[in-house]
Amino acid sequence: MSDVSETAERSPETFGTAPDRRRGPSVLSRAATMFLKQREASVLAIAVILFIYFATTTPAFVSHGSFVNIAQYMAPYVIIGIGLVLLMVCGEIDLSVGFVWMLSPYVMHFFIDSGVPTFLAIVITIVLLAVVIGGINGVVTTVFGVPSLITTLGTGYIIFGYALTISSAQQINLPPESLGLGRWFGAAPWSEIIWATVLVLIFHVILTRTRWGLYTVSVGGNLLGAREAGIKVNRIKVGNFMMCAGFGAVAGILEAFKNNIIDPSAGQLAVVLVALAGVVIGGTAMLGGSGTVIGLWLGVLVLAILQDGFNLRGISSNKFQIILGAAILLAMIANTYLTRLRNAGRLQSKA
């Protein structure tokens, strides 16, 4: 009993360890530490290294055509990637978003054919698909407790089958009255990447500076704790599912205008996997509770540079798949390693 009171008296209100009195690091290393503290720094570093590599070894890489190719490759993956980041941060995933991408231009075409003005048709399509598909994904996952991987796989194939049925798996041309506005919605070379980048900036603010973003992180970081704190966790998840489906619709429409065709082979499952690679390389944790859309943008940029650079080098598309896979692994290993260094540094400097 006396031991207890002794230790209590020695430090009556100590909650943690004593302050660390090591000598502080130099200004330069402190600046470097601050920069590296940002998750996105490691992806940016990888992107820069790859850019320099291709710029110095592949003559055609630094050219207008090459950069347009990078931008156009990136854009749709960035867009659906934003939705995937939101969901992964709160602990879920959406495999159906690629199928919404495939379906949305057909739905838009239907509305325009029915006499709806193009702009309105686009908005209605996006909102309709977001609410209906996102809503179903969200409700089945939160109310029925089906893991979102399975839920969205199921809804994905239903959407796929529905789209194939209503289109008879046929390509159709964009309605001629939509082509004018279509320039602003993907047809012009930089239009899609501008949309993608603006959306990334908006959702970066949402994720980091609004309650929605805070609650999304909380739901992913401690689901029970968030619920106990009074956060409406199901509402957050359903909302994020809706936004993700909405992004799928946006990507599908922009791509249709860019390609100047509505195609049943657009989107589907593979695009989700590429976007996921960009999401994870960009620093979003697979377990939830943390994520970055800026990192997503940079992660997809890495993939786009690889794709464009090797393409210009004349690497056959067969060999290219090996390189792409290896590059994804290496980028991820590098990022994981840098993240571990970062976290170790943070733990050392705690109060």
Added chain:
Amino acid sequence: MSTPETDDVPMTAPKADDILRVEHISKRYGAVTALVDVNLRLEQGEVLGLIGDNGAGKSTLIKIICGFQPPTSGRILLNGEEVHLHSVTQARSLGIDVVYQDLALVPQLTVYQNMFLNREQVRWPLLRNRSMRKAAKEQIDAIGITTLKSVDLEVASLSGGQRQAIAVARSVYSDAKVLLLDEPLAAMGVKEGAAILDLVRGLKDKGISIIMIAHNYGQVLEVCDRVNLLQGGKITFDKYRRDTSLEELTEMVVAEYRKALEERHRSAS
């Protein structure tokens, strides 16, 4: 000393200024009855210790009082008036707040973000981070936590005692009048536990009424003014600290174990 069998359990007399009264609360989950008929009261400015076996229903009772889930039957009176609690947020607005066993902290968020979780300051649509940061720092200083260097630290990097302190600071900041602490001393070393007890004493001095679940009866008697035992879905023991002792509390709980062992031997033979 009262035995659990008697229906007529001697309870302490209700006071006119009881801040909280829980009357005939029961809770059933399908076939399982967690609480049978709980009658409990909390005096203004007192610390009430709630003890009982694991699985006796203490956490369930806390969850009902804080608004997280509704009782199957019974009522809750706050300052003499009946209240219907349908959410934690609503209960909080009435002055009832809770610190759960798992603290309801998000490890990836910082100290000040956790302190304001679900109570954020907003200049719509953006969070007022600077203002919250400042208020969090002031609140932590005000209740006497001295070793937290910065409110920008992620909670994941803090010790158990620091996290507990933040969870408590969060409730105090929201103007809680009744604070429910679910095992605040669990998994805490002696030094950190002593600091939490100090914190509880400080809150009592501020006039906050507290119900505290704890298993270490020595610690319970250190800081609690009165002790209730939850057993068999009812409160079966209610005494002021001065009228009881460590021996009595321990013996009561040991008697439960003894009975359980006897039953097992009886059924085995």
